[in-house]
Amino acid sequence: MGKLSHFDEAGRSRMVDITAKDETKRVAIAQAKVRVSPKTMELIKGQEIEKGDVLEVARVAGIMGVKRTADLIPMCHPLLISGVDLKFNLIEEEAIIEILAVTKIAGKTGVEMEALTAVSVAGLTIYDMCKAVDKGIEIGDIKLLKKTGGKNGVYVDQDLIGEVVAFCSSLEKGTAKEQIAEANFKENYGLERDAHAGDWHRQISLLAIEDIDYMREQGLDLKLGAFGENIVTKGLKLTELPLGRKLKLGEEVILEVTQIGKECHNRCNIYHQVGDCIMPKRGIFAKVIQGGTVKAGAKLEVLLND
Incomplete structure (x- = not known):
């Protein structure tokens, strides 16, 4: 860290001289x-x-x-x-x-x-x-x-920077998803070869590894994708993101947050297999604004539309 610029060599307060700086x-x-x-x-x-x-x-x-x-x-x-x-x-x-x-x-x-x-x-x-x-x-x-x-x-700010831990997909809704090494996202459609893809507002589901680890600490043996999540993230507080906020995956894929949590009307296969489902409380959903291909481990950034 540099020295504090609002004090001179004698320790007196000053307004920093910016005369020579470039605009x-x-x-x-x-x-x-x-x-x-x-x-x-x-x-x-x-x-x-x-x-x-x-x-x-x-x-x-x-x-x-x-x-x-x-x-x-x-x-x-x-x-x-x-x-x-x-x-x-x-x-x-x-x-x-x-x-x-x-x-x-x-x-x-x-x-x-x-x-x-x-x-x-x-x-x-x-x-x-x-x-x-x-x-x-x-x-x-x-x-x-x-x-x-x-x-x-x-x-x-580091709270805006996260990481993609894993991508997961399945061919049927309400079932656990399997990890995939690479994900191909299509604009206004979702994740290729995933049951939740389509022309609607919940094309992609996201869940934090921190929440999955919490469930593991309760004694559950869980694989990534067990709650039906497409993207497992690390380092972001997903449920604090407002609707409409955009996320950038890797260098080109952009998602837009469309829903925080969901109402669970019926106990799905995930609930019966795991004993609980945290997606309704801790998961978020998004649609694909800009498509592309991303590998696990990619940078995940919250965009502020500046």
Whole structure:
């Protein structure tokens, strides 16, 4: 790690001199998560909060926060911001509002602090808009997810990077799948020669090896694919991904998350064979946006559409 640049040789605080630095295109993406009560989530969705449209007010507040970052953070440079975008993803099962802010500039210093200020102010605004009905709202998980530009290049938060442990397929639904060394994905169809492929929203199923290992610790002798999953992942918190979030497998395959968990109406063969099925609670589903061929062990990355 380098030395802290906001102190000079004598230990005095300073604003870093960026006069000689080159101007480059810089982008920063930050996140915050706001946890509300289920009732508050329904009120926000239905725009039933008396103060107005909560998310639109929070969006404007976040943009205004970007413009005032240098007034709030002592050593930040006043910047000529070229673009700001705030998005809100409602994770209804967890009653969480995910805030994403994208800030852009063509300049000599980065816009990370502006993106972090945007999500922080937007989160505080959600609290202010809803505090009359929910004083227990929590604001957390504020962090930088990605930055590009400048001499240090690209930074990506490790929570966005995972790995494909295995691919699995079967010719019949409701049965355990068998591992395959290589998977061929077809756009808007799914995994070639798999029973779940087709023109619908659950073309691909994903389950984390961490959840499978938990079931193994309960004394179950499980092979990968035992729960009917097409892709076994490692390192990603699948159930925290919002609907619409995209995943990149290897160099070319792109999936879009379409469903988190599922309702199990009937006990399938998997349940009777294993004694439980974690797919309804811990699995997610996706459709293929861009096809291609991928081998097990490939990199798995969460895309933020920046």
